[in-house]
Amino acid sequence: MRVPAALLLLPLVSACEQGDLTVLITDAPADGLTRFEITLRGVDIEGTDGSYTEFDFDPPRVVDIVPLRNGNTTALLQDAGIDSGDYTGIRLRFETDERAPGESLPVARENGDQLQLAYVEDTAEVAVSFGIDDLGSETLLLDLDLRRSVREDDDDIADGQLRFDPSLRAVINDQRATLSGVISPAIYNQAGCLPAVYLFEEFDRDPAGLADNDPPLASTVASIADPTGRGYRIGALEAGEYTAAVTCDAAVDDPEAGEVDTDITFEVTANVRLRAGETVTRNFP
Structure with a gap:
């Protein structure tokens, strides 16, 4: 099921056989980065049958991961309506195009380097089991572990890129x-x-x-x-x-x-x- 992006910007009233889902993201920080912007096309929630409920961002959403350290979070989904039932995972969909000349580059390092972000894949998934009750709500915490996601390859750096292969963990927020x-x-x-x-x-x-x-x-x-x-x-x-x-x-x-x-x-x-x-x-x- 695909959810229109406009609905994510408004308070949602739970309907029969639906509940609300919030997805927060935080960071296990990488070394030596002052900016690390990922661009998301959407967040998808996997059901027990392998199908996905898709939440699209239009336009794609830019999130700087560096400030989300030491317990700081931002919401990727906030009280988003979703069918009641059991779910098994989260998938992030990335916008992988490089920034155009003249635009601020997504990655900045403490040594002053600014780099393009080279995505290894255009999606990343993590398993987490949870249920949504009718008229209920749940909040998930997604940890993007930058320290284990960034590849400091000398050849990539020489080409002005930093490779990104996301390492994710996810937990039910009140059980973390x-x-x-x-x-x-x-x-x-x-x-x-x-x-x-x-x-x-x-x-x-x-x-x-x-x-x-x-x-x-x-x-x-x-x-x-x-x-x-x-x-x-x-x-x-x-x-x-x-x-x-x-x-x-x-x-x-x-x-x-x-x-x-x-x-x-x-x-x-x-x-x-x-x-x-x-x-x-x-x-x-």
Whole structure:
């Protein structure tokens, strides 16, 4: 079912056998970016039969992902009417055309480079199971993990492009779990240290040597200002048991999806149990 874009701009009154859906997007931030604009043609919701309810953006919508870090969000859909029933995933549809000469380029880096965005695919999907009740509502949180989505390939950079292969997570918003904390100066004051936290599923994981067959679920550079150290935050997580690991080698790791550099050294690890709807604090001395 295709939903006219104009309807997304107006409050929707739920009809019989319909409910409302809100989709928020947030970011697990990448290193060294000051602007990262994606252009969306629409957001689609997958039903249990494999069909999609399509929500079109006309004109396509531009979203700068960089400000959506450390818990900030923006709504891709807001109280959009959708048939009641069970659903299994979200699909983003991208506008992949390059910006015309003279237009502001979608990507800017801290070193001053401005780049075109080269989409690996024109869609990205993520699984999330939820139900819509008659006259009910649900809110989903979609995490676009830029740190694992951006490809810093030297040849692409030389051609003025940054490759984008989206890495997504999605959770029901009121069931999301969050891990946050502070890395102490005893760790990040080491020479050349760029501290980051990697999160692996299950307790008692040994991150050393993990590669493409067993990658981290998420990672983030500790970049939040805090009086006691460098703060970090990883959100849009499901409740469960995890191993958090701290490294100083974030600057040399190329965290492509499904891969972690096996040469990086981890300073300390800790087991963390995350609960739905809660933020767990884990500091690293």
